[in-house]
Amino acid sequence: MSTFKEHKTVADRSASDRSRHKKKIEEAIKEGIHHIVSDESIIGKEGKKKFKIPVRGIKEYRFVYSDNSQNPRAATAPGKDIQKGQQIGDASNKQQQKGTGEKPSNEKGEEFYEVEITLEELAYYLFNDLELPDLEKKTIKNITGNKYQRHGYRPQGIRPRLDKKKTAIQRLKRKAAQKSSSPPPGDEESFPYRESDLTYRHIREVKKHSSNAVIFFIMDISGSMTQKKKFLARSFFFLLYQFINQRYKTLEVVFISHDTEAYEVSEEQFFKRGSSGGTIVSSAIKRVDEIIGKRYHPDAWNIYTFQCSDGDNWPSDMPQMLESAESVRKKCQLYGYCEIDPEGERTKWVTSMSTVSQEFEKIKGNNFKITNIYTKNDIWTAFKKLLGSSEVLS
Amino acid sequence: MRSDWDFKLLKKFDDKISKLSEDNGLDWFEIQYEVCDYYSMIGHMSYHGMPTHYGHWSFGKRFERTHQMYNLGMEGLPYELIINSNPSIAYLMRENPAYMQILIMAHCVGHSDFFKNNAKFKLTRPDSVIQRMRSAKKRIQGYVEDPNIGIEKVERFMDAAHAIQFQTYRSNVVRETKNEYKAKVIRSVIDIGPGETIDLDDVDIFQPEYNILKFLRENAKLKGWQIDILEIIEAESQYFLPQMKTKIMNEGWASFWHYRMCHQLNLDSEYHIPILKTHNQVVRPHVGGLNPYHIGFELFKRIEERHGIEECFIARETLEDTTFIRNYLTHEDCRDLGLLLSQKRSIKIKHQSM
Numbered sequence: 001m002s003t004f005k006e007h008k009t010v011a012d013r014s015a016s017d018r019s020r021h022k023k024k025i026e027e028a029i030k031e032g033i034h035h036i037v038s039d040e041s042i043i044g045k046e047g048k049k050k051f052k053i054p055v056r057g058i059k060e061y062r063f064v065y066s067d068n069s070q071n072p073r074a075a076t077a078p079g080k081d082i083q084k085g086q087q088i089g090d091a092s093n094k095q096q097q098k099g100t101g102e103k104p105s106n107e108k109g110e111e112f113y114e115v116e117i118t119l120e121e122l123a124y125y126l127f128n129d130l131e132l133p134d135l136e137k138k139t140i141k142n143i144t145g146n147k148y149q150r151h152g153y154r155p156q157g158i159r160p161r162l163d164k165k166k167t168a169i170q171r172l173k174r175k176a177a178q179k180s181s182s183p184p185p186g187d188e189e190s191f192p193y194r195e196s197d198l199t200y201r202h203i204r205e206v207k208k209h210s211s212n213a214v215i216f217f218i219m220d221i222s223g224s225m226t227q228k229k230k231f232l233a234r235s236f237f238f239l240l241y242q243f244i245n246q247r248y249k250t251l252e253v254v255f256i257s258h259d260t261e262a263y264e265v266s267e268e269q270f271f272k273r274g275s276s277g278g279t280i281v282s283s284a285i286k287r288v289d290e291i292i293g294k295r296y297h298p299d300a301w302n303i304y305t306f307q308c309s310d311g312d313n314w315p316s317d318m319p320q321m322l323e324s325a326e327s328v329r330k331k332c333q334l335y336g337y338c339e340i341d342p343e344g345e346r347t348k349w350v351t352s353m354s355t356v357s358q359e360f361e362k363i364k365g366n367n368f369k370i371t372n373i374y375t376k377n378d379i380w381t382a383f384k385k386l387l388g389s390s391e392v393l394s
Numbered sequence: 395m396r397s398d399w400d401f402k403l404l405k406k407f408d409d410k411i412s413k414l415s416e417d418n419g420l421d422w423f424e425i426q427y428e429v430c431d432y433y434s435m436i437g438h439m440s441y442h443g444m445p446t447h448y449g450h451w452s453f454g455k456r457f458e459r460t461h462q463m464y465n466l467g468m469e470g471l472p473y474e475l476i477i478n479s480n481p482s483i484a485y486l487m488r489e490n491p492a493y494m495q496i497l498i499m500a501h502c503v504g505h506s507d508f509f510k511n512n513a514k515f516k517l518t519r520p521d522s523v524i525q526r527m528r529s530a531k532k533r534i535q536g537y538v539e540d541p542n543i544g545i546e547k548v549e550r551f552m553d554a555a556h557a558i559q560f561q562t563y564r565s566n567v568v569r570e571t572k573n574e575y576k577a578k579v580i581r582s583v584i585d586i587g588p589g590e591t592i593d594l595d596d597v598d599i600f601q602p603e604y605n606i607l608k609f610l611r612e613n614a615k616l617k618g619w620q621i622d623i624l625e626i627i628e629a630e631s632q633y634f635l636p637q638m639k640t641k642i643m644n645e646g647w648a649s650f651w652h653y654r655m656c657h658q659l660n661l662d663s664e665y666h667i668p669i670l671k672t673h674n675q676v677v678r679p680h681v682g683g684l685n686p687y688h689i690g691f692e693l694f695k696r697i698e699e700r701h702g703i704e705e706c707f708i709a710r711e712t713l714e715d716t717t718f719i720r721n722y723l724t725h726e727d728c729r730d731l732g733l734l735l736s737q738k739r740s741i742k743i744k745h746q747s748m
Contacts, residue, residue, distance in 0.1 A: 002408050002412065002424060002425040002426065002427055002499075003424070003425075003426045003427065003481070004401050004404055004405060004408070004427045004428075004429065005426070005427070005428055005429070006428075006429050007428040007429055007430035007431075007434055007485070012433075012437065013437045013438075013441070014437050014440050014441070014453055014454050014457040016449055016454075017440075017449045017450060017451055017452075017453045017454030017457070018454035018457055018458060019454070020449075020450075020451035020454055020545070020549070021451040021452075021454035021455045021458065022454075023451075024451055057455070058451075058455060060452050060455075060553070060556060060557070061553070061556075061557040062556070062557055062559075063557070063558070063560075063561070070737070070738075071737075072735040072736060072737045073735065073736055073737075074684055074733065074734070074735055074736075075681075075682050075683055075684060075733075075734060075735075075736055076679040076680055076681055076682065076683065076684060076685065076688070076731065076732050076733060076734075077681070077732035077733070077734050078681045078682075078732070079732065080729070080730065080732050082732065082734055
């Protein structure tokens with residue numbers, strides 16, 4: 001005789017192990033994520049939009065039998081009359097694949113998960129261990145807003161903040177105290193709450209402080225910026241922008257695009273605007289200097305400037321550019337310059353003209369950084385070089 | 395989503411099956427059937443069917459995988475899940491139709507009988523396995539919650555320990571512990587009679603050890619909780635190894651009996667025909683692989699034909715897969731069942747999971 005019963009639906013028993021597994025996957029995402037930062041599909045996406053990325057399954061390591069082709073393996077035949085030495089299968093299709101792929105493909109398929117994440121999450125994974133360097137405490141602080149925090153208990157308060165548990169305890173205390181002093185007149189049943197038992201949670205307003213910071217984005221939009229270069233520059237700025245958005249909620253961003261003249265533009269214009277005209281880099285840097293002078297006093301603001309160009313500049317502008325860059329650099333926590341040179345295009349040109357980066361090399365100072373982007377795979381490296389941890393700074 | 399059965403029907407058939415099984419000479423643990431939905435089923439499957447089990451992310455992974463495959467329709471769920479405990483706990487999936495439940499119940503009796511009688515299972519202590527698993531779960535949970543240890547360390551250690559989980563004894567022999575061995579060696583030195591000599595070089599202080607888990611437990615510099623985790627994992631291997639070593643026999647035996655009893659039950663054709671269909675599905679040969687149901691079932695059938703049913707009972711009690719096949723599988727059987735050894739030349743047969 002057996003027994004039968006309806007299975008008790010225990011709370012989803014594997015839930016906690018699944019969440020641990022998910023955490024592991026997240027770590028895997030973090031590791032492999034750099035390959036997708038330069039993927040066209042994410043550039044220009046809105047923060048809430050989801051996209052899918054493949055993530056390799058998390059392995060459990062075990063001893064397994066090797067797939068040694070010399071070892072015979074036991075199996076069941078498709079038919080009954082199999083002769084010794086007969087061919088029973090054909091792996092030639094798989095062998096072909098083996099030749100073309102980077103890895104032999106006749107092994108068991110690796111497990112892949114498709115993980116859906118939003119750009120916000122992606123930014124979180126990407127930028128988790130990066131910081132804006134040297135965020136100095138400047139004299140004036142911004143008050144970004146008020147937060148409410150629990151802060152002890154009070155006998156007065158509004159009804160919604162009544163703490164029932166504390167109140168009940170208060171009553172029990174009173175009861176115990178009364179019992180020990182004078183025994184109650186027999187009636188155990190009624191020991192009502194008193195006004196004085198009521199206990200309320202107290203809530204305190206906390207002001208949140210944060211540092212002032214402003215970021216300048218400078219992009220070359222002159223005619224020499226080809227489609228490809230612009231794409232790289234945009235990807236770079238886009239990443240940077242996502243990073244800043246994700247990290248510092250109270251930070252101001254100024255977008256400046258320039259050809260022979262500099263324009264302060266909106267975010268949308270900055271990323272979408274077409275290009276034409278010649279290049280005078282100093283115009284943009286001067287504009288930054290001007291804006292700093294007008295709106296962001298270096299004593300009160302942490303200033304970061306990032307500039308992207310293809311390295312072309314009007315030769316006679318170079319000295320001026322250097323001078324203004326030096327002046328801006330002094331006011332900045334960090335001045336990052338990123339030169340875009342798709343697939344070493346520049347090296348094909350034998351010119352006596354020096355590039356912006358070569359000129360910039362002359363600027364000394366720990367807070368001035370130069371980096372190069374050749375292909376889209378370099379975006380992340382460049383990014384890390386600019387914002388990376390102390391190893392770069394030191 | 396109740397289908398064409400209810401508990402009354404299950405009970406009715408269980409009574410019949412129990413009666414038949416007794417008449418057939420089976421001797422099984424009481425079975426406790428639990429009716430659950432597919433989601434709980436996947437939940438239990440992920441933990442080897444154990445109703446309680448320690449947690450580890452790999453089980454979460456297993457769940458996700460099975461769930462994904464099931465939802466994509468790439469994989470079905472096993473019809474039956476029964477564990478070696480006393481009473482044996484078996485899960486019946488609510489979604490299955492009546493004929494399937496009858497088939498499963500008959501099948502489960504076979505398994506339970508095998509658990510109870512096969513020599514390999516003698517040390518698995520089915521009476522207390524649930525309690526042991528529960529205690530292991532609590533202990534590991536304790537280490538996870540211990541502020542001095544925490545999930546990261548526990549997980550790291552368990553990942554490593556799982557990797558060598560089956561690098562342990564494969565047979566039931568009770569072996570001496572390190573301390574017992576040490577005591578023996580020391581005694582052999584102490585007990586030297588007057589006038590006798592002993593060459594200390596001949597005394598082996600260490601004995602070779604292939605149970606890596608045990609070796610680590612006894613010799614590695616481990617903390618208490620780590621030793622405990624190794625013990626838990628080794629105990630689990632010891633519990634599951636008999637099932638791994640008797641997969642063919644166990645499934646063969648259960649299929650042998652469900653097939654036989656479903657005939658003896660004199661079922662209406664509304665049940666009998668789908669049962670036969672399912673049975674044939676289950677014991678069909680897997681081309682390119684080995685189906686333990688197929689080989690086990692066919693072999694028990696042949697043993698009965700050749701040596702009588704008594705011999706089947708002897709085999710189920712004394713053997714494991716390797717000896718079972720060595721003792722009973724003939725060359726003709728191989729030919730008949732299409733069993734072969736294959737080797738890759740430039741040729742390879744298709745991989746297929748069993």
